Amino acid sequence: MTPHIARRFRTASRPLGALAAVVSLVLSSFLLGTGPAAAAETPTTGFTRGFTAPNGLSSTYNLYADGIDRSKPVGVAFYFDGDGQYWAQRPTGSVVRNMARHAAARNMVLVVPLSPDRTGSRTWWENIDANGDWFRALSGHLVQRYGLDTNRVWLTGYSGGAEFITMEVLADRQNWIRGGGAVVIGGGGARKMQTAPSAAVKSLPIQWVTGADDIAGATQPATWSALASARRGQQSYAAQGFTRTSLQVPAGVNHHEYDQAALLDAALRTYGSASVPAPAPVVPGPFKDVPATHTFAPEITWVKNRAVLRGWPDGTYRPAHQMTREQVAAALYRLAGSPAYTPPRTSPFTDVPTSHVFYKEIAWLHAKGISTGWAAADGTRTYKPAQRVSRDQMAAFFYRQAGKPAYTPPRTSPFVDVSTGQGFYKEMAWLQATGISTGWKDGTYRPGAGTSRDVMAAFLHRYAENS
Numbered sequence: 402m403t404p405h406i407a408r409r410f411r412t413a414s415r416p417l418g419a420l421a422a423v424v425s426l427v428l429s430s431f432l433l434g435t436g437p438a439a440a441a442e443t444p445t446t447g448f449t450r451g452f453t454a455p456n457g458l459s460s461t462y463n464l465y466a467d468g469i470d471r472s473k474p475v476g477v478a479f480y481f482d483g484d485g486q487y488w489a490q491r492p493t494g495s496v497v498r499n500m501a502r503h504a505a506a507r508n509m510v511l512v513v514p515l516s517p518d519r520t521g522s523r524t525w526w527e528n529i530d531a532n533g534d535w536f537r538a539l540s541g542h543l544v545q546r547y548g549l550d551t552n553r554v555w556l557t558g559y560s561g562g563a564e565f566i567t568m569e570v571l572a573d574r575q576n577w578i579r580g581g582g583a584v585v586i587g588g589g590g591a592r593k594m595q596t597a598p599s600a601a602v603k604s605l606p607i608q609w610v611t612g613a614d615d616i617a618g619a620t621q622p623a624t625w626s627a628l629a630s631a632r633r634g635q636q637s638y639a640a641q642g643f644t645r646t647s648l649q650v651p652a653g654v655n656h657h658e659y660d661q662a663a664l665l666d667a668a669l670r671t672y673g674s675a676s677v678p679a680p681a682p683v684v685p686g687p688f689k690d691v692p693a694t695h696t697f698a699p700e701i702t703w704v705k706n707r708a709v710l711r712g713w714p715d716g717t718y719r720p721a722h723q724m725t726r727e728q729v730a731a732a733l734y735r736l737a738g739s740p741a742y743t744p745p746r747t748s749p750f751t752d753v754p755t756s757h758v759f760y761k762e763i764a765w766l767h768a769k770g771i772s773t774g775w776a777a778a779d780g781t782r783t784y785k786p787a788q789r790v791s792r793d794q795m796a797a798f799f800y801r802q803a804g805k806p807a808y809t810p811p812r813t814s815p816f817v818d819v820s821t822g823q824g825f826y827k828e829m830a831w832l833q834a835t836g837i838s839t840g841w842k843d844g845t846y847r848p849g850a851g852t853s854r855d856v857m858a859a860f861l862h863r864y865a866e867n868s
Contacts, residue, residue: 441548443471444510448492454538456531460517462539463492465501466510476509476553476581477543478665481516481562481570483587486523487842488661489515495696499662500557507673509553514539525558525565533569540577552580553673557665560620560627560656563589567607567634575602582606584668586659587615590630591637598643606645606672609635610664612654620656621844627656657842688718691855695720700858709735709861710854720855726772727759727786729795729857733771733802734762736861742768750774750784757786771801792838793819793848795857796828799837799864808834816846823848837863 444466453459469475480500482489488496492513501511516523517535525532544551558566563585571583573595582605589609611631617624628650635648686692687702695701701718704710710732712718724732734740744764748755753763763784766772774784790798800806810830814821819829829846832838837860840846852860 442546444469444475444547444549452535452539452542454517454535456534456538458517458531458535460515460535462512462514463489463497464510464512464543465497465504467501468505469510470508473508474550474553475547476504476507476555477540477549478504478509478511478555478557479540480511480513480661480665481525481556481558481565482513483560483562483842484522484524485842486515487839489513489523491839493699496661500665503662503666503669504555507553507669509555510547510549512543524561526561526568529565529569530573532565533573536570537574537577544577551577554578554581555665555669555673556581556583557586557661558584558589559586559659559661560588563587563609563627564630567638568592571598571602571605571607571638572596578602578605580605582668582672583608584661584664585609585631585634586661586664587611587656588627588630589634591634594641598641603643604645605643606668607635607638607643607647608664608668609646609648610659611648611650612656612658613650613652614655688712689716691718691720695855697855697859700862701855703862704732704858707735710858718854720853720858722854723789723851724795724854724857725786726784726788726790727757727763729790729798730762730766730772730786731759732857732861733798734765736865737802740765749782751777751781752783753786759786769801771798789851791848792846792850792852793825793829795852795860796832796838796848797825799860800828800831802864803868806831816840817844819846819848835863835867837867 444464446464446466448463449461450464451459451461478500480488480497488494491497497511497513504511514536516525516532518524518528518532520527543549556566556570558564566583566585567589568591571578572592575596576599579601585607588611609631611628613628615627616629617626619627631648635646639646686695686698687705691698691701697720701710701720705712705718710718710728742761742765744755744761746755748757748760749764749767753760757763763786767774767784772784774782776782808827808831810821810827812821814826815830815833819826825848829848833840833846838846
C-alpha cells in the first residue's frame with residue numbers, strides 16, 4: 402500500500418466516454434437483465450484464464466466452481482488480493498482453496514482476478530480507474546456467460562484489494578450488484594462516490610476487519626496505517642447512507658495475520674441468505690499430526706504418497722521439525738526417482754560412515770555435485786549430516802538438483818533481506834523466479850532460518866511441478 406492514496410485517484414464524477422459507455426451498456430444489459438437472453442454455460446474450475454477489457458487492459462483470473470448445483474441460482478464471490486497479488490498467483494494455495502470451499506457451500510463460484518496493472522508490483526490501487534473498468538467488464542462477461550445471480554455478489558479484499566473494493570468497486574458504476582456483501586480486510590479507505598449508489602447497494606452488509614496492531618510501521622510503506630484507512634472508510638460509507646457497515650478491530654493482529662477465508666466464512670454465516678449445509682464428515686489428514694485443514698496438507702500428502710518424505714513409526718510427520726542435511730539428501734534422492742546407484746566403499750565424508758542409514762543418498766548427492774560438504778585443512782571433507790538446513794542452503798540444493806540451469810539473477814533482489822552480493826543470491830533468486838519459493842508476505846526470504854518439514858514438502862512439490 403501507499404500513504405495518501407486518494408491523491409492518485411480522480412475525485413470528481415466522470416462523464417461516460419466511449420469506453421465507459423461500452424462498459425455501462427454491458428453492465429446494464431446483462432447484469433440487470435435487460436439484454437437478449439442467451440443460454441448460460443455451466444461454470445467449471447479453471448486457472449489463469451485470460452480476459453481483455455474494452456479499455457485494452459488484459460489479465461487473468463482463476464475460477465473455482467467445484468460443488469456448484471446448476472439447478473439452483475449460482476452466486477459469485479470475488480477476492481481481490483493485496484499488493485504483489487500473492488494468492489492470486491497461487492491458485493492451489495490454502496487461502497483461495499478454503500475461500501472456494503466456503504463459497505461453494507452457499508452455491509457460489511469464487512473468482513480471483515489478477516490485477517491488470519503492471520506498474521512495479523501488481524496492485525489494484527495504482528491506476529485504479531482503469532483497473533476498475535477492467536474488472537467491471539470482467540464481471541459483466543462472467544455474469545452473462547454463466548448466468549450468475551447478481552443478488553448474491555460477495556466482495557472480499559485484503560490490503561490493496563480492500564482499498565480497491567471501497568474506493569472503486571462499490572464507488573463507481575456499482576449498481577449491477579443487487580445483493581450480497583463485502584468483507585474488507587486490512588484497510589479499505591474511501592473517496593467521493595463516482596456513481597450514486599442504489600438502495601440495494603446501500604443496504605449491503607460491509608464489514609471492515611483491521612487489527613489493532615495494523616498501524617503505521619506494520620507494512621510497507623511504514624507511514625501507511627491500515628487501521629486509520631479502515632476507520633476513514635467505514636465512517637465515510639456510514640455518512641453516505643450505507644446502513645449496514647461495521648468495523649472490527651481484533652486485538653494483537655497485525656497486517657500479516659489475517660485469515661481471509663475464515664473471515665469470508667464468518668460473514669457468509671452471518672449475512673448469507675443461503676442455508677449452510679451440515680458440517681461434512683471430518684476428513685483425516687495424511688498423518689496424525691497433520692489434519693486435512695493444515696496449510697500444507699496437500700503438499701504433505703503428495704510427498705507421503707510418493708514416499709519422498711516419510712513419517713515416524715508412531716504415525717506422525719512432525720511438520721514443524723527442522724530438516725537436517727541427511728534428511729534432505731534422502732528427499733532429493735527419492736525426488737529424482739531413487740535412481741540406480743552403487744555408493745563407493747569409502748565414504749567421501751569423514752563424518753558419514755558407510756553404515757549410516759542415509760549413506761547411499763548422501764554419497765549420491767556428492768557424486769551429482771549437489772553437495773560437496775566442507776573441506777578440512779588435511780584435504781578431507783565433512784558433510785555434517787545432523788546439521789539443520791538453512792533456507793539459503795536449500796535454494797542451492799534445489800538449483801543444483803535442477804542441473805544448474807542457465808539463469809541470470811536480477812540486478813535488484815526480489816527479497817528485502819537478501820543482497821545481490823551475498824552467498825547463494827543466484828540460487829535464491831532462481832527459486833523465486835521458478836515459483837518454488839516466494840518468501841513471506843513482508844517481502845523477506847529469511848535465508849538464515851531453518852527449513853521445517855511442512856515447508857520442505859511445499860518446496861518439493863513445487864519443484865516437481867516445475868520440472
